[in-house]
Amino acid sequence: MSTPLLVINGPTASGKSALAVGVAQRLREQGRAAEIINADSMLVYRGMDIGTAKPSAAERGGVTHHLIDILDVTETASVADFQRLARDAVADCRARGVLPILVGGSALYVHAILDAFEFPGTDPAVRARLEADLDAAGAEALHQRLEALSPQAAAGILPGNGRRIVRALEVIELTGSWQPNLPQWQYALGDVLQYGLEIPRNELDARIDARVERMWADGLVAEVRNLAARGLRDGRTASRALGYRQVLAFLDGELSEDEARLRTASGTRRFARKQLGWFRRDPRITWLPASSEGLAEHLVGQLPH
Incomplete structure (x- = not known):
């Protein structure tokens, strides 16, 4: 039987990480090995701990975690690279008879890992030129350029998302067109069991507000100040992470600390x-109430023996 x-899956603050650790620990009690593969695009960065709610060593409960702390904040995390690394980790676990548990914070990353998902090529020279244009003219000006070339692509990208705008312009320049629609739900990997944690919106909002307050209390501002000294502002992906972007604006005098937190x-x-x-668009996900008792035991019970 294959592993x-x-x-x-589930939104931020829904309890995915703790549930994954709980499943792995219960399997270990049964003599079965399991390891966790991160699919959150920001947990890959070393030093970005508080603002990403990265599970601490204690919170990982002795369970091996993959794809955490693998990049410096000045490096760029691409979906294509993450797809390759995550699929390699899944294959490695399966080769060792270990159950891989993919914890999905970034829906696009999960989709790319699980499904038949091919990426257009990249050209470092074209990318560098477009990133220079972004620095010189700003995201909104590039968004207008994108809108002139492909209204469909521009409609699906926020005017302030410089990284995605640059990528869309690069793809158009290299291929002559832009395909705005993601691939269909078609697994590239075998034997996938997908679950999602659902939680009432008011409860989720309360959890998020409490998490942000805790981040500030735990020293997020000091963490960002330290990372800024290590080049955070030069990181095109890391510097735009929620919390980090706002604290950088506070440190630069663009926001008050209260405004940054809010x-x-x-x-x-x-x-x-x-x-x-x-x-919610993925019909293959079985949804479970996040607040239910015994979720870890329930998931273990769904696995083949």
Whole structure:
């Protein structure tokens, strides 16, 4: 019997990480090995701990975690690279008879890992030129350029998302067109079991607000100040992470600290709803109430013996 891939999806602050650890620990009690593969695009960065709610060593409960702390904040995390690394980790676990548990914070990353998902090529020279244009003219000007070339692509990308705008312009320049629609739900990996955690919006919002308050109390501002000294502002992906972007604006005098905290909370609430919308489109996910008792035992019971 092949080793299945267990996938736990859900919005931020829904309890995915703790549930995954609980499943792995219960399997260990049965003499079965399991390891966790991160699918959150920001947990890959070393030093970005508080603002990403990265599970601490104690919270990992002795369970091996993959794809955490693998990049410096100045490096760029691409979906294509993450797809390759995550699929390699899944294959490695299965080769050792270990159950891989993919914990999905970033819906696009989960989709790319699980499904038949090919990426257009990239050209470093074209990318560098477009990123220079972004620095010189700003995201909104590039968004207008994108809208002139492909209204469909521009409609699906926020005017302030410089990284995605640059990528869309690069693909159009290299291929002559832009395909705005993601691939269909067609697994590229075998034996996938997908679950999602659902939680009432008011409860999720309260959890997010409490998490942001805790981040500030735990020293998020000091963490960002330290990372800024290590080049955070030069990181095109890391510097735009929720919380980090707002604290950088506070450190630069563009926001008050209260404004930075409130914008982090409101931005995270919007992001959580967007995440949930993405996951809800996947008809293969079985949804479970996040607050249910015995969720870890329930998931273990769904696995083949």
